Amino acid sequence: MFREWREKGYIMPARMLRVTMGALPSLIKVLLRHPVYVMKSNLAARKNAVDLGRPSYEIPEYVEGMPYCKSNERYLRPTHLCNPHAKEIIALANHLGAYKLPDWEFAENVFNFVKKNIKLAFVGMDREVDTLRRGTGTCVHQLSLFAALCRAGGLKARYKLYSLALVEPLYENMIEVSPIMKSWYDALGSFMLHGTAEVYIDGEWVVADPTFTPEYEAAMGLPLAKLGDDPMGIWNYPLEGTVMLLEGLPYGVGVAWNFLVNFLAKGERIKIDRSMNEARKKGREILDEMGEEEYDASVRAKYEAKIPKITLEKVPNLVFE
Amino acid sequence: MPVENVKETLDEILHDYIPSSISTPSEKALYEPDTFYGLPQKKADEYRYEAIKYAFRHHYENNRFYREVCSENGVTPDDIRSIDDFSRIPLITHKFFKDYPSGRDFAVWLANLMSTEVPKVVIKGKNPSFDDVIDAFAEAGVVVAFSSGTTGKFTFIPRDAWTYKMGQYAIGRSAIEMLKQWYEPDASGFLLFPNPKKTNIYVGKVTNVMYDLVKDVQVAIDREITTQILRISMGVTFNFKEKMMSKMIKAASKKMNEDMVKRMVNWIDEMYKKGERILFAGAPFILNMALDRLEEEGKSYDFGERGAVLTGGGWKIHEDKRLPVEVFRERVGKILGIPPENCLDLYAMVESNGFLVHCPEGHYFHIPQNYFHVRVIDDDGEDVAYGEEGRFAFLDGIAMSYPGFISTGDKVKIHERCPACGREGPVLEPEVERIKGEEIRGCAEEMRRIIMEE
Numbered sequence: 001m002f003r004e005w006r007e008k009g010y011i012m013p014a015r016m017l018r019v020t021m022g023a024l025p026s027l028i029k030v031l032l033r034h035p036v037y038v039m040k041s042n043l044a045a046r047k048n049a050v051d052l053g054r055p056s057y058e059i060p061e062y063v064e065g066m067p068y069c070k071s072n073e074r075y076l077r078p079t080h081l082c083n084p085h086a087k088e089i090i091a092l093a094n095h096l097g098a099y100k101l102p103d104w105e106f107a108e109n110v111f112n113f114v115k116k117n118i119k120l121a122f123v124g125m126d127r128e129v130d131t132l133r134r135g136t137g138t139c140v141h142q143l144s145l146f147a148a149l150c151r152a153g154g155l156k157a158r159y160k161l162y163s164l165a166l167v168e169p170l171y172e173n174m175i176e177v178s179p180i181m182k183s184w185y186d187a188l189g190s191f192m193l194h195g196t197a198e199v200y201i202d203g204e205w206v207v208a209d210p211t212f213t214p215e216y217e218a219a220m221g222l223p224l225a226k227l228g229d230d231p232m233g234i235w236n237y238p239l240e241g242t243v244m245l246l247e248g249l250p251y252g253v254g255v256a257w258n259f260l261v262n263f264l265a266k267g268e269r270i271k272i273d274r275s276m277n278e279a280r281k282k283g284r285e286i287l288d289e290m291g292e293e294e295y296d297a298s299v300r301a302k303y304e305a306k307i308p309k310i311t312l313e314k315v316p317n318l319v320f321e
Numbered sequence: 322m323p324v325e326n327v328k329e330t331l332d333e334i335l336h337d338y339i340p341s342s343i344s345t346p347s348e349k350a351l352y353e354p355d356t357f358y359g360l361p362q363k364k365a366d367e368y369r370y371e372a373i374k375y376a377f378r379h380h381y382e383n384n385r386f387y388r389e390v391c392s393e394n395g396v397t398p399d400d401i402r403s404i405d406d407f408s409r410i411p412l413i414t415h416k417f418f419k420d421y422p423s424g425r426d427f428a429v430w431l432a433n434l435m436s437t438e439v440p441k442v443v444i445k446g447k448n449p450s451f452d453d454v455i456d457a458f459a460e461a462g463v464v465v466a467f468s469s470g471t472t473g474k475f476t477f478i479p480r481d482a483w484t485y486k487m488g489q490y491a492i493g494r495s496a497i498e499m500l501k502q503w504y505e506p507d508a509s510g511f512l513l514f515p516n517p518k519k520t521n522i523y524v525g526k527v528t529n530v531m532y533d534l535v536k537d538v539q540v541a542i543d544r545e546i547t548t549q550i551l552r553i554s555m556g557v558t559f560n561f562k563e564k565m566m567s568k569m570i571k572a573a574s575k576k577m578n579e580d581m582v583k584r585m586v587n588w589i590d591e592m593y594k595k596g597e598r599i600l601f602a603g604a605p606f607i608l609n610m611a612l613d614r615l616e617e618e619g620k621s622y623d624f625g626e627r628g629a630v631l632t633g634g635g636w637k638i639h640e641d642k643r644l645p646v647e648v649f650r651e652r653v654g655k656i657l658g659i660p661p662e663n664c665l666d667l668y669a670m671v672e673s674n675g676f677l678v679h680c681p682e683g684h685y686f687h688i689p690q691n692y693f694h695v696r697v698i699d700d701d702g703e704d705v706a707y708g709e710e711g712r713f714a715f716l717d718g719i720a721m722s723y724p725g726f727i728s729t730g731d732k733v734k735i736h737e738r739c740p741a742c743g744r745e746g747p748v749l750e751p752e753v754e755r756i757k758g759e760e761i762r763g764c765a766e767e768m769r770r771i772i773m774e775e
Contacts (some may be wrong), residue, residue, distance in 0.1 A: 022564060168755065237474065301700060307417050308393075310386045315432040317439045320425055321446075 008079045009159075012250035019163050019192060019242055024256060026187035030180055031264060038180065041267030050274040055135030057117050060095040062087035067099045068152045075156035075200065079248020082144040084151035086129045098153030103201045104227075107208070110149040111227040115210035118142050120276055122269045124262045125254025139211040143197040144249065146210055156200035159246045160207075162238040163190045169220040170236075177275040178268040190239050196231065198245070214292060216276060219283030223300040224292060327501050328355050331494055334506055334533055338490040340483075346371035347719050350692040351487055357498055357689040358680070362745045365690035366404055372692045372718030374401050377410055380724040384436035387413075387724040407694055408704060412714050412728040415672055418476045424448045431458065431465060437481045437722045439463075451475070451548040455521050463722070466523040468671040469551050476671050478523075481722040488674035489530040491719065495676035495689055496602075496631055496667060497534065502681065503629040503663050505598050510535040511588060513603025513632075520546040523671035524603070524634055531602060539588055541581050541607050578610070585611040589622065589657070598627045605632040605649055605666075612656050623658035630659055631678075633667040646684070646752060668753055672727045674719050677749060683741020686733075686749035692718035695747065697735040698728065707737040707747065712756060732756045 005011055012020075031038055068090040069076050078085055084093075096109040121136035128148040131137040137145070140161075147157035166175065175185045185191060198205040207230045214224045225231065232238055261269040287295055332339060332352075343352050350372035354360055360368070378398040380387045391397065394411040401410065421430045425444060431454070432439045440461040444454060455465045464480045480488065497504045515525035517532075525546065532538050553567045589611070592599045601608050608630065615621065630653055650661045662681035669676045675693030677686040688695050696704055697711040705711035713733045717725030734750040 018561075018564075298700075307414055307420055308386065308390045310417075310430065310433055312422070312426060312429045312433055313385070315429060315439050317441045318428055318432050319441065319443045320428075321443060 007074060007247060008077075009246035009248040010080055010251050012252065013244055013246070015242065015244050016161065016193075016250065016253075020256070023163075023184075023188055023192040027184050027260070030183040030187065033183075034180065038265060038267070041180075041265070041271070043267070045267035045270045048270060048274075050270050050277055052119055052121055052136050052273065052277060055117060055133075057113075057135075059088050059132060060091040062091040066090050066094045068093065069154040071154075073156075075158050075247055076151050076154070078148075078151075080251055080253075081125065081127050081249050082148045082151070083128060084148045086127075086148070088129050088132055089145075089148045089152050092132065093149045093152035096149065096153070103155055106153050107150060107155055107199050107201055107206070108227045110146060110153070111208050111210055114142050114146045114149070115225065116213060118145065118210070119213055119280065120211060120216060121273045122261050124258035139194050139196075140249065140253075142210050143195055146197045146199075146208055150197075150199045158198050158205075159195050159244075159249065160198055161193055161195035161244045161246060163188075163192055163242040164194045164236040164238050165190050166236060169222075173220065173275050173279050174272055178265075178271045180265055180268045181272060194236060199227075213280060213283075214287060215280040215283035217283065218286040218295055219279035221299060224296040326355075327494070327498050327504070330506065331490075331497060331534075335490055335493055335530065337533070338486045338493070338530070340486075346375040347487070347692065347721065351491060351719050354691045357491075357494055357691055358678075358687045358744050358746075359498075360691060360745070362690075365746060368691040369694055369718060370404050373407060373410070373694055373716045374398070376716075376718050376720065376725070377401055379721060380436045380726075384434075384724055386433060387411075387436070390724075404694075407716055408696070410716055410726050412696075412698075412702070412726050413724060415476065415727055415729045418478060418672060418727075419474050421475075421477060423451070427451060428454045428457070431463075431477065431479050435463075435479050435481070435722050436724060437483065440481075451477075455548070459521070464521065464526060466521055466526045466671050467548055467551075468523045469548075475548060475552075478671050479722055484674065484720055484722040487719040487721070488527070491674055491689065491692075492527055492667075492669070492676045493530045493534055495678050499665055499678040499680060499687070500600075500629050500631065500663065503598065503600075503626060506534065506536065508535045508598035508600055509537045509592055510539070510600040510602060511585060512538055512540045513601060513605075513607040514540075514634075515542040515544070515546050516540040519544065522546050522551060527669065528602060535600060539584070541585070541603065581607070582610050582614050586614055586618075586620075589615070590620075593622045593624065596627070598629075599624060600629045600631065602631045602633075604634050605644060608632070609644060609649065609652070612652050615656050621656050621658070625658055625660065626663065628657055628659035629663040629665075630657075631665055631667055633669060650684075666751070668749070670729065670731075672729070673715055673717050673725060675715055675717055679751060680739060680742045680744060680748075683739060684751045685736070685739045685741060686751065686753075687739065687744055688746060688748070690746045694718070695735070695749075697733055697749075702728075705735070707735055710734045713749075713753070730756050 069084060071077065083089065093110070096113055097106045101109070117135060118131060118141070119136045120138065123134070123137055123141070125140065128144045131141040131145045143159055147159065150157035175182050196207055196209040199208055206228050208227055209225050209229060209231045212222070212225065217224050223229070339352055340348060343349055350368035354368060381391055381398050390411050390413065396409050396411060400406060421427055428442065428444050428449070440463065442457050442461040442463070444457045446453060458465045458479065462482050464485045465477055466480060467475045467477050469475050510531055512528055512531055514528055515522055517525045517529035520526065550570070553563050554570065646666065650664045653659050653664050654661060665679035665681065665684065667676055667678050668686050675689055677688055679685065680687050694716040696714040696716070698714050699705050699711050710732055712728055713731040714728035715725070732754045736748050739748040
C-alpha cells in the first residue's frame with residue numbers, strides 16, 4: 001500500500017513539502033502584521049461577494065453502461081481529488097468523444113471544455129466533480145478535472161506542479177489587487193504553487209494548460225493556449241528546482257489553502273476573484289472586437305520568440321578532470 | 322579643473338584596455354573617434370557600418386551556431402552592403418542566453434556559444450556548479466558575466482579578454498564623455514554596486530574600470546556574490562541549507578546595510594571637508610538610502626560642480642515603490658548640492674557592450690553610434706518609426722566572443738534627434754520599462770534583493 005500511496009503522490013513529496021513549508025511562514029507573518037486590515041477585509045467580503053455566475057454548460061446525464069477506463073495502471077487510476085470513475089465525469093468524457101474519437105481529438109475536446117468553461121477563481125480545494133458542478137476553480141482544480149476526464153476516456157494524465165514567477169499583467173491583476181497577497185508574493189518572490197497537466201498521447205506526454213479562459217488570456221494580452229502549448233516562458237517562469245511530476249495530489253494538500261481562502265483571508269480572495277472577473281469581461285470585448293483567431297494569431301506571433309537551438313559539440317580545449 | 326580632451330586623457334589612463342595595434346574595424350570604431358556622442362552623423366555611420374559588418378562576418382565565420390541561425394534566415398555577410406541592410410542581420414532573443422544546461426554541459430554550452438578561440442579551460446568534478454565553471458573560465462581569461470531576473474534564472478555571457486577590454490574602455494569613455502564637465506582623474510568614487518574583484522555579476526564586473534578612472538574607490542557591497550548567493554537572494558532556494566543561508570543573509574543584511582549607509586555618510590562628510598571631487602556610480606536606491614539618512618540627520622552639502630552621480634540598473638527602491646528619476650535628481654541636488662547636469666543615468670545590460678548615457682542637458686539616452694546600432698522593433702521585428710515605442714534590440718560592433726545581435730525584453734521610445742541637446746543621432750526616452758510578458762529584471766533590483774532584509 002505504501003508503494004501505491006507513494007506512486008499516487010498521496011505522501012507529499014519532499015519538494016512540495018519544502019515549497020509549502022517555505023511559503024507558510026511568510027504568509028503567517030504577513031497576516032499577523034496586518035490583523036485589523038485582514039479583519040476589515042473579511043467583514044467587507046460578506047457584503048461584497050463576487051458573483052461568478054452559473055456554469056454556462058449542462059453536465060450530460062450518466063447512462064448506465066457508459067464506457068470508462070477501469071484500469072488500475074499508473075496515471076489512469078483514481079487519485080486524491082481526481083476520480084475518473086465519478087458518474088458525471090464518465091458522462092462528460094463520453095460526451096466529449098471518449099472511445100469514439102482519436103486520442104488527440106478527445107484530449108483536445110477535454111482541454112477546450114475545461115479551458116473555456118472553468119473560470120479561474122481562488123476557491124478551496126475540493127473534488128473534480130465539485131469543480132465541474134461549480135464551473136470555477138484554481139489551476140489545480142482544473143488540472144484535476146482535466147486529468148479525471150482524460151483518465152475516464154483511457155488517456156493517462158498527470159500533474160506538473162511548480163512555484164512560479166508571474167509576468168507583469170498577471171501580477172497586476174491577481175497579486176497587486178490584494179495587499180496581503182502582494183506582500184506574500186513579494187516576500188517569496190514567487191507564487192507558491194501552480195501547475196499544468198500532461199496527457200499521454202501517441203507515446204508522448206503532451207502539455208495541457210487549461211488555467212485561463214480565452215477571455216482572461218485576451219485581457220492579459222496572452223495567446224489563447226491550445227493543447228500542447230507550454231506556458232513556461234510565456235506567462236510563467238517556474239522557479240528552478242521546484243518542478244514536480246505527480247500522478248496525484250498529496251493528502252492534506254489543500255488544508256492550509258482552504259483555511260486561507262475560506263476563512264482567514266476570504267476578503268482578499270474575493271478581491272482577486274473580482275479583479276479576474278472584471279478582466280474576463282474586458283477580454284470578452286477584445287475577442288468580440290477582433291475575433292478569437294485573429295487575436296490569437298497576432299499575439300501568438302509576438303510570444304513565439306524563436307529561441308535558436310545550439311548543438312553542444314565537443315570542444316578540444318575544454319578539459320574535464 | 323576638468324579635463325579638456327577626454328579621449329586623450331582616457332587613452333592615457335586606460336592604456337591597458339587598448340591593444341598595441343588597432344587593426345580591426347571594430348577596434349577602429351571604438352578607439353579612433355575623438356568622441357562617442359559628438360561625431361558627425363556621416364562619420365559615425367561609417368565607423369558603425371564597418372564595425373558591425375566586420376563583427377557579423379566574424380560571427381558568421383567562427384560561430385557554427387550563429388551561422389545556422391543566419392542560414393535559417395537566408396542571410397550571409399555578403400548581403401550586408403549598407404546600414405539599411407542591418408535589419409537583415411538575424412537577432413537572437415535574449416531568452417536564448419537563459420536556455421542553458423547544467424553541470425559539465427554548461428561549460429560545453431558556453432564554449433559553443435563563443436565566436437573566439439576557447440582557451441584551455443580545466444573543469445574539475447563530475448557535476449560542476451555554475452560557479453565552478455565560471456571560476457574555471459576565469460582562470461583561462463574568459464569573464465562569464467551573469468545577471469538574474471526574479472525567477473533565479475540567469476543570463477550568462479562569455480567575454481574573452483578582447484571583448485572584455487573593449488567593453489571596459491567603452492563604458493569608461495561613454496560615462497566620462499557625458500560627465501566631462503565634472504571629470505578629473507584625481508577624483509574619488511563610491512561604487513554603489515558589488516566589488517568587481519569579488520563577483521562576476523555583471524553590474525559588478527562592468528564597473529571594474531572605475532578603479533582606473535578615479536584615484537580612489539570605495540565599494541558599497543564588498544563581499545563575494547556568486548550565482549548561488551544571487552539565486553538565494555532572489556528567493557530561490559533548493560534545499561534546507563540554502564534556506565538557512567537565505568535566512569542568515571537576510572538577518573545579516575540589516576547590520577550590513579547600516580554599516581554601508583554609515584560608511585557612505587562618513588565618506589561624503591570626509592570628501593566634502595577635503596574639498597574632493599566625488600562620483601557615485603551604481604544603483605540609485607543605495608544612494609537614496611544614504612540621502613534618507615542625511616535627511617534624517619538634517620545634514621546637507623554643497624558639492625556643486627565637484628560632485629557627480631552616475632546611476633544604472635533601474636529605479637525600484639522598495640517592492641512596491643519606484644523612485645521617479647526627476648525626484649531622485651532633485652533630492653541629490655537638495656541634499657548633496659550636485660546639479661542635475663551632473664546626475665546622469667546609464668542604460669546597459671549583461672548582453673551588450675553598448676552604454677547609453679543621459680545627456681546633461683535633457684537626460685535623454687544617447688547611443689554610442691560609432692560601434693553600436695540600436696533597433697527599436699515592433700512585434701513583427703520591423704523597425705518602429707521615430708517617436709514610437711518598441712522592443713529594444715541592438716547590433717553590437719565590439720562583441721567578439723559571442724554574437725551580440727540581440728533583441729531584449731525592454732520597452733523604449735526612440736527619437737530621431739535629442740530634443741534637448743545638439744548631439745547628432747537618435748536618442749531614447751530617459752526611462753526604460755520592461756515589455757509586458759517579460760520577466761521582471763533590473764540590475765538595481767538584483768542589488769536590492771541582495772542587500773535588503775525585507
